[in-house]
Amino acid sequence: MCEMPSAFTTKQRKALKAHICCECGNFINPGENYQYSSGIWDSEPRSFKQCGNCYEIMQAASKSAEYCEDSPCFQGLHEWFNDYQCKGFTGKEWLHSMASQINIEPEKLNKLLCV
Numbered sequence: 001m002c003e004m005p006s007a008f009t010t011k012q013r014k015a016l017k018a019h020i021c022c023e024c025g026n027f028i029n030p031g032e033n034y035q036y037s038s039g040i041w042d043s044e045p046r047s048f049k050q051c052g053n054c055y056e057i058m059q060a061a062s063k064s065a066e067y068c069e070d071s072p073c074f075q076g077l078h079e080w081f082n083d084y085q086c087k088g089f090t091g092k093e094w095l096h097s098m099a100s101q102i103n104i105e106p107e108k109l110n111k112l113l114c115v
């Protein structure tokens with residue numbers, strides 16, 4: 001479950017220096033576009049940088065959530081997907097099912113989850 005911020009903004013930026021994606025932990029290299037999001041949660045300002053792939057996955061997962069509160073949180077994309085795994089339905093079969101469910105290419109999802 002994701003808590004709603006009291007203030008929020010997001011915009012695409014072009015990296016002038018290397019950053020680390022808050023979801024997959026990979027580098028965002030200089031010259032690459034990334035999503036910069038900032039807001040106030042529990043009276044505390046926070047900011048997050050997502051590579052293009054993770055941002056696209058986050059958007060698709062958020063659209064698939066029935067309620068806004070059920071969307072993945074920043075730094076919680078892995079956990080959000082792990083909540084959908086079950087015994088006997090893991091690996092590539094699960095990856096393709098989840099990719100289809102949120103309408104994203106399996107290769108993009110696998111880049112994040114490394115299934």
